[in-house]
């Protein structure tokens with residue numbers, strides 16, 4: 001709530017969260033943690049749900065519009081008494097009673113977020129506004145999965161959280177990267193103005209089982225191509241870099257951030273940095289040495305380099321990734337083989 005001080009300056013005060021339901025004080029009430037995961041049917045979200053469901057004190061509700069996610073990713077939890085799945089679009093208001101919100105809902109693959117850019121920006125802005133409104137109404141803590149794309153095509157390398165970015169506001173990627181930047185702004189404005197407890201993770205490229213096979217992102221593309229015996233499509237110039245984090249490391253980082261005391265933003269990613277040509281060579285060596293590598297045209301505004309500075313995650317969360325790219329790729333290969341029905345020769 002904003003108030004005016006005697007000298008006319010605006011000050012912000014924290015508004016206390018609303019009282020919980022009287023049932024919470026009942027003698028027989030089970031003090032479970034009620035957790036909402038938006039986008040929980042997607043790649044990272046479904047792995048996060050698996051981890052949250054391992055704790056018997058957690059009741060997990062997923063809301064998802066299934067644009068890029070699928071019920072299949074959650075099939076082992078359907079009908080579980082501590083699990084609930086709601087088909088819902090976060091651009092519409094949502095009324096549920098929860099203690100924590102992991103807000104992931106947003107298409108993440110560039111092909112999908114560029115497919116309907118107006119919808120992507122609505123998801124990032126109106127969707128985040130709705131989830132913050134929910135957090136405010138019920139007094140929940142909310143974590144936003146932001147992105148390394150808030151740094152745009154970075155002029156500082158590696159990227160610390162203090163770097164303000166080099167982002168094109170009118171390009172074809174802007175619906176996503178500017179959308180996430182506004183989402184971060186909304187998070188901090190609700191925190192300062194309404195005392196909402198917030199957490200912001202800046203996620204760097206994450207890979208692992210359950211990525212959509214025709215997702216369009218580079219690791220899933222190369223693995224599917226190698227397994228099908230198709231040329232690996234390296235977009236020019238091939239010297240652009242990314243840092244790839246295995247999904248279980250990512251989930252561990254998100255849980256630590258939610259449970260910790262820091263609002264963030266905090267970079268969560270694996271600092272191991274590879275050019276796209278190096279990635280293609282590694283996939284070729286590990287999965288199919290006979291496959292060709294083809295250079296193809298790139299898309300506009302592709303960042304030339306990206307690597308997280310994770311000093312803050314180490315210091316504040318005691319977190320650093322455990323799975324190297326060479327160890328993670330075979331785990332993903334196994335999942336892709338079983339879904340594509342291609343067994344190892």
Ligand SMILES: NC(=O)c1ccc[n+]([C@@H]2O[C@H](COP(=O)([O-])OP(=O)(O)OC[C@H]3O[C@@H](n4cnc5c(N)ncnc54)[C@H](O)[C@@H]3O)[C@@H](O)[C@H]2O)c1
Pocket residue numbers: 038039040041042043044045063064065066067068069070088089090091103104105106107108109123127145146147148202203204205206207
């Ligand atoms: N995977 C990465 O490398 C990466 C990197 C940076 C940030 N992130 C962020 O992490 C989150 C999850 O990414 P992911 O890789 O799991 O992507 P994903 O596409 O697999 O999952 C996104 C989920 O959100 C759902 N969704 C999309 N729009 C929605 C809407 N309007 N209402 C309700 N549900 C909606 C989709 O159906 C899907 O289940 C996203 O917020 C993404 O921006 C991911």
Ligand SMILES: O=C(O)[C@H]1O[C@H](OP(=O)(O)OP(=O)(O)OC[C@H]2O[C@@H](n3ccc(=O)[nH]c3=O)[C@H](O)[C@@H]2O)[C@H](O)[C@@H](O)[C@@H]1O
Pocket residue numbers: 107108109110147148149203204205206216217218219221222233234235236240241242276298299302303
């Ligand atoms: O980590 C992040 O912050 C962001 O990273 C990715 O965006 P991007 O890095 O562009 O992901 P990819 O589409 O996987 O592209 C990575 C690189 O691989 C290249 N690429 C992609 C696909 C392909 O077949 N071949 C290829 O060489 C691209 O040109 C690009 O340089 C994610 O998809 C975003 O959701 C996420 O927010």
